[in-house]
Amino acid sequence: xxxxxxxxxxxxxTLTANRLRKAYGLGxxxxxxxxxxxRHVYQPGLLFVPFGLTHPEDIIRPRGRQLHPxxxxxxxxxxxxxxxxxTVHLADTSELAYDxxxxxxxxxxxxxxxxxxxxxxxxxxxxxxxxxxxxxxxEGALAMFEGGRLVVNxxxxxxxxxxxxxxxxxxxxxxxxxxxxxxxxxxxxVTSLDGAFTxxxxxxxxxxxxxxxxxxxxxxxNTGSVDGKAGKLVSWDDREVPFDLAVVIPVHNGAPYVAxxxxxxxxxxxxxxxxxxxxxxxxxxxxxLGDAAALPISKAGSVTHFEGEVLVENIGRFLAGEPLDASxxxxxxxxxxxxxxxAMLIDFNYETEPxxxxxxxxxxxxxxxxxxLNHLGKLMFQWLYWHSLLPGRDVPGITSSMPSHGKHxxxxxKEATRL
Ligand SMILES: Cc1cc2nc3c(=O)[nH]c(=O)nc-3n(C[C@H](O)[C@H](O)[C@H](O)COP(=O)(O)OP(=O)(O)OC[C@H]3O[C@@H](n4cnc5c(N)ncnc54)[C@H](O)[C@@H]3O)c2cc1C
Numbered sequence: 001x002x003x004x005x006x007x008x009x010x011x012x013x014t015l016t017a018n019r020l021r022k023a024y025g026l027g028x029x030x031x032x033x034x035x036x037x038x039r040h041v042y043q044p045g046l047l048f049v050p051f052g053l054t055h056p057e058d059i060i061r062p063r064g065r066q067l068h069p070x071x072x073x074x075x076x077x078x079x080x081x082x083x084x085x086x087t088v089h090l091a092d093t094s095e096l097a098y099d100x101x102x103x104x105x106x107x108x109x110x111x112x113x114x115x116x117x118x119x120x121x122x123x124x125x126x127x128x129x130x131x132x133x134x135x136x137x138x139e140g141a142l143a144m145f146e147g148g149r150l151v152v153n154x155x156x157x158x159x160x161x162x163x164x165x166x167x168x169x170x171x172x173x174x175x176x177x178x179x180x181x182x183x184x185x186x187x188x189x190v191t192s193l194d195g196a197f198t199x200x201x202x203x204x205x206x207x208x209x210x211x212x213x214x215x216x217x218x219x220x221x222n223t224g225s226v227d228g229k230a231g232k233l234v235s236w237d238d239r240e241v242p243f244d245l246a247v248v249i250p251v252h253n254g255a256p257y258v259a260x261x262x263x264x265x266x267x268x269x270x271x272x273x274x275x276x277x278x279x280x281x282x283x284x285x286x287x288x289l290g291d292a293a294a295l296p297i298s299k300a301g302s303v304t305h306f307e308g309e310v311l312v313e314n315i316g317r318f319l320a321g322e323p324l325d326a327s328x329x330x331x332x333x334x335x336x337x338x339x340x341x342x343a344m345l346i347d348f349n350y351e352t353e354p355x356x357x358x359x360x361x362x363x364x365x366x367x368x369x370x371x372x373l374n375h376l377g378k379l380m381f382q383w384l385y386w387h388s389l390l391p392g393r394d395v396p397g398i399t400s401s402m403p404s405h406g407k408h409x410x411x412x413x414k415e416a417t418r419l
């Protein structure tokens with residue numbers, strides 16, 4: 001009987017455990033999922049909470065209920081992993097022995113790492129929408145906001161869903177227009193990147209959309225401290241951005257237990273893994289996916305989903321002593337809400353930039369273009385998340401590898417610069 005232990009019961013841990021349960025009969029493998037709480041948050045929904053478009057209770061479900069029967073679910077904090085003895089040590093002092101370990105403990109926000117961020121003004125005029133509590137508190141603050149300088153700041157990369165902060169800016173523009181006070185609000189997006197996004201083509205498109213909406217873009221700003229009392233962000237090179245209301249995306253690290261598990265993670269607590277097989281660099285019987293993995297691709301739910309399909313195949317191959325499937329190509333797919341019931345879609349992988357065209361084929365959702373259809377896709381995704389993606393069902397027409405059909409590939413370098 002194989003003992004498979006999955007650390008983390010979020011997007012990656014849940015879909016992996018459910019797919020594994022389908023692949024192995026009850027007599028073939030025990031599957032145990034460990035998470036520190038029983039609150040599964042549909043995180044893309046957090047974007048809509050500050051604008052009153054959804055509420056935390058609509059995007060949170062009990063974690064254990066998302067797991068198929070026959071999966072053992074433990075609510076416990078992981079304390080550390082002993083790779084030598086193949087044992088997970090839980091904070092309640094119990095232990096779990098494994099033959100295969102899946103690390104899916106995501107990324108942890110560390111606002112306390114930025115000087116002043118959680119000091120005076122925190123949750124009064126300095127907020128984050130990356131937690132249900134922060135997003136709900138921000139809803140109240142936005143409703144009270146009658147004008148002034150609203151700043152959205154990404155302290156440092158990597159973060160989960162790098163398009164969520166520009167999306168917040170677009171929705172803020174829409175929200176203040178709806179309230180008839182847009183002319184009284186200065187919107188500024190402050191990022192440590194050299195543009196609005198990590199990939200040049202999408203960055204150019206998003207940068208243009210920010211400019212069209214009168215949202216100022218401040219780049220290469222590495223936030224050193226946040227002064228909530230005086231209302232200013234200060235960079236390490238002493239530039240200042242003043243604010244009346246700040247929406248900050250704090251530093252992200254791997255889960256703290258990774259640092260206490262010799263050999264498992266890197267200096268940020270993320271777990272290095274082979275970018276095509278998802279096998280960890282630490283041990284052949286340890287796999288990592290989602291935000292917890294140190295891979296050169298966005299930390300996103302879509303990425304986690306596509307990785308999960310290959311990872312589950314590879315656990316099967318590993319246990320059967322077969323060569324691993326190296327087919328994960330870095331496929332990522334993100335809907336970018338742009339306000340006024342429109343959204344843009346980008347689809348890319350390790351090698352290919354987000355390109356214009358259609359997804360998933362010649363006919364489909366428009367890429368790199370705002371459309372109402374994409375907005376509907378973004379809204380529908382929540383249903384797919386709970387009913388298809390988490391239960392481990394295949395989504396018809398969507399594959400873990402990036403589709404090329406339907407994309408306009410530039411034929412010359414000159415054409416590429418015009419995209
Ligand atoms: C505001 C926002 C908007 C987003 N929008 C999108 C989007 O539009 N599209 C998209 O694709 N992605 C989006 N994402 C990103 C997406 O939600 C994540 O990339 C995805 O959930 C990652 O899945 P994961 O399993 O790696 O991590 P998670 O789903 O975060 O799960 C990690 C789990 O590990 C548990 N854990 C951590 N440490 C421990 C410990 N020591 N012991 C026990 N358990 C532990 C946590 O409780 C958590 O349940 C968004 C994220 C945010 C915050």
